Amino acid sequence: MIRLFKHYVPHTVLLLGLIDFAMLMLAAEGGWMLRGWQIAGKLDPEAARLPLMTTFALVLQLAMIGVGVYGVEALQSLRFAVPRLFVAITLGVLLLSLIFFLVPSVTFWRSNLLYATVLALVALGGVRLMLGRSLGADLFKRRVVVLGAGPRAARLEALARRGGSGFAVACYIAMNDGPTAVAQAVNRADIANLPAYVVRLGASEVVLALEERRNALPLQDLLRVKTTGVHVNDLSSFLERETGRVDLDSLNPSWLIFSDGFSAGRRLSSIGKRLFDIVVSAAILVLGMPIILLAALAVRLESDGPAFFRQRRIGLYGQSFEILKLRSMRLDAEVGGIAVWAQEDDPRVTRVGAVLRKLRIDELPQAWSVLKGEMSFVGPRPERPQFVSDLEARLPYYAERHMVKPGITGWAQINYPYGASTEDARHKLEYDLYYAKNYTPFLDVLILILTMRVILWPEGAR
Structure with missing residues (x-):
C-alpha cells in the first residue's frame, strides 16, 4: 500500500485511479476534437483547454470515489462496477453544470461535454473490461512471510483470502511458540538461513504473528532480514494498514503510545x-x-x-x-x-x-x-x-x-x-x-x- 497523508491506499486502487484519470483527460480532449471536427473550426490552444479538461477529469473522478467505484466489490465485479460508473458520471455532469454556472471560464460547450461524457463512459468501462479480475490477482499483491503459525497467523490467512486483500502470504513459519493453527506452515528448524529463505521467496515484508514473543522473538534473524531490505512489521501495525482500523484483539497500550499517530501538530x-x-x-x-x-x-x-x-x-x-x-x-x-x-x-x-x-x-x-x-x-x-x-x-x-x-x-x-x-x-x-x-x-x-x-x-x- 501507498501511504498518503498518513492514510494507506492500495496499489491497485492507486494504479486504477491514475489510469482512469488519464482516460478522463483523453475523453475530454476527444470531446474537443469531435466538436472541432463538427464545426470545421480550429481548436483552442492546449494551454486554454487544459484547465477545462482537468476540471472535467477531477470532478468525475471525485464522483467515482464518492459512489464507490474503487470499492472492493467494484474492483472484483464488472456487473457491480458499471451501474456505479453510470451514477458517478451522472452526478459528475450535474456537478460540472453547477461549476460551469459559477465559474464560466472553465465551461465546456454543451456538445463538448456530451461527447466527452460518452467517451469517458466507454473508456472507463473498457478499462475494467480489459483488466477484469486481474486487478485482484497476485500480480498486484505484496508477498509476505508470516512468522508464526498459531491463531494470530490464522487470522492473517483468513484476511489474505478475503476479497480485495492487498497481500499474498508466501510462507508461514512455525516458531514453536504454541499450538499450530496453519497446516501448511514450515517449521523454523527446517530453515537453515532465514534471511536467505525470505529473499528467495521474493517477499517484501515479514510480519510477526507470534503467540508468545517473550522467548520466541528471533532478534538476530530479524536484524539480518531487515538489513536485506525486507520490511519487518508487527501484527498490530500490519492489520491497521491492511484493514483501515486499529485491531483491539492484538492491541497493547505500549503500541498506542510508541506507534506513529495522535500527532499534536494539528x-x-x-x-x-x-x-x-x-x-x-x-x-x-x-x-x-x-x-x-x-x-x-x-x-x-x-x-x-x-x-x-x-x-x-x-x-x-x-x-x-x-x-x-x-x-x-x-x-x-x-x-x-x-x-x-x-x-x-x-x-x-x-x-x-x-x-x-x-x-x-x-x-x-x-x-x-x-x-x-x-x-x-x-x-x-x-x-x-x-x-x-x-x-x-x-x-x-x-x-x-x-x-x-x-x-x-x-x-x-x-x-x-x-x-x-x-x-x-x-x-x-x-x-x-x-x-x-x-x-x-x-x-x-x-x-x-x-x-x-x-x-x-x-x-x-x-
Missing part, C-alpha cells in the same frame, strides 16, 4: 476544519431550512408530539451536550427514558421517520451543533451517556474515542453498518481509533466524499 488543520464546519453548517441551515420545515410538518401531521427532539450525547473529552434531531420514532419509543439500541426494521420508527432516516434528513438539524462547535462534520458518532458508561466498562480504549470532536459522519460510518449491539460498537471503535490516530485533512475530505456512497446506497441505515 493546530493549522484544526483551524481549517473549524472554518469549514462554520461555513458549511451555516449554509446547510440556511439552504436546507425549507426541507427541514417540510419534514417537521410531515412529522407533526403523521403523529402527535413535537417534530424535533433533543437528546444528550457525549462529546469531546467526555463532556456532554445536546443534539437536535427531527423525530423519527413514536413518542413512547423508550419507556421510562431507558436507552434502547435501534434495530433493523425497528417497529418504533414511524412511516415518515423511515423516509427521513433513509435520506438522512433527520440529521440536518445537527448542523446547529456543528455551528456551535460541539460537533464537527467528520468524527466519531457521539453516543448517549447510558451507552457510553456501559461500553467503557466492556470495551478497552473506548474512552480514547472522545479525544477527538464527534461528527455527523465518520470513518466508522462509511466502513461499518449501523451498530446495534456491544459487538457492533467494538467494531466501530476500531475504526474510530484509526481515525483519531491518523487524522489529517485528507482523511476528512475522503470521508466526506465517501459519505455520498452511504447516502446513495444506505447499507445498514436505520
Whole structure:
C-alpha cells in the first residue's frame, strides 16, 4: 500500500485511479476534437483547454470515489462496477453544470461535454473490461512471510483470502511458540538461513504473528532480514494498514503510545476544519431550512408530539451536550427514558421517520451543533451517556474515542453498518481509533466524499 497523508491506499486502487484519470483527460480532449471536427473550426490552444479538461477529469473522478467505484466489490465485479460508473458520471455532469454556472471560464460547450461524457463512459468501462479480475490477482499483491503459525497467523490467512486483500502470504513459519493453527506452515528448524529463505521467496515484508514473543522473538534473524531490505512489521501495525482500523484483539497500550499517530501538530488543520464546519453548517441551515420545515410538518401531521427532539450525547473529552434531531420514532419509543439500541426494521420508527432516516434528513438539524462547535462534520458518532458508561466498562480504549470532536459522519460510518449491539460498537471503535490516530485533512475530505456512497446506497441505515 501507498501511504498518503498518513492514510494507506492500495496499489491497485492507486494504479486504477491514475489510469482512469488519464482516460478522463483523453475523453475530454476527444470531446474537443469531435466538436472541432463538427464545426470545421480550429481548436483552442492546449494551454486554454487544459484547465477545462482537468476540471472535467477531477470532478468525475471525485464522483467515482464518492459512489464507490474503487470499492472492493467494484474492483472484483464488472456487473457491480458499471451501474456505479453510470451514477458517478451522472452526478459528475450535474456537478460540472453547477461549476460551469459559477465559474464560466472553465465551461465546456454543451456538445463538448456530451461527447466527452460518452467517451469517458466507454473508456472507463473498457478499462475494467480489459483488466477484469486481474486487478485482484497476485500480480498486484505484496508477498509476505508470516512468522508464526498459531491463531494470530490464522487470522492473517483468513484476511489474505478475503476479497480485495492487498497481500499474498508466501510462507508461514512455525516458531514453536504454541499450538499450530496453519497446516501448511514450515517449521523454523527446517530453515537453515532465514534471511536467505525470505529473499528467495521474493517477499517484501515479514510480519510477526507470534503467540508468545517473550522467548520466541528471533532478534538476530530479524536484524539480518531487515538489513536485506525486507520490511519487518508487527501484527498490530500490519492489520491497521491492511484493514483501515486499529485491531483491539492484538492491541497493547505500549503500541498506542510508541506507534506513529495522535500527532499534536494539528493546530493549522484544526483551524481549517473549524472554518469549514462554520461555513458549511451555516449554509446547510440556511439552504436546507425549507426541507427541514417540510419534514417537521410531515412529522407533526403523521403523529402527535413535537417534530424535533433533543437528546444528550457525549462529546469531546467526555463532556456532554445536546443534539437536535427531527423525530423519527413514536413518542413512547423508550419507556421510562431507558436507552434502547435501534434495530433493523425497528417497529418504533414511524412511516415518515423511515423516509427521513433513509435520506438522512433527520440529521440536518445537527448542523446547529456543528455551528456551535460541539460537533464537527467528520468524527466519531457521539453516543448517549447510558451507552457510553456501559461500553467503557466492556470495551478497552473506548474512552480514547472522545479525544477527538464527534461528527455527523465518520470513518466508522462509511466502513461499518449501523451498530446495534456491544459487538457492533467494538467494531466501530476500531475504526474510530484509526481515525483519531491518523487524522489529517485528507482523511476528512475522503470521508466526506465517501459519505455520498452511504447516502446513495444506505447499507445498514436505520
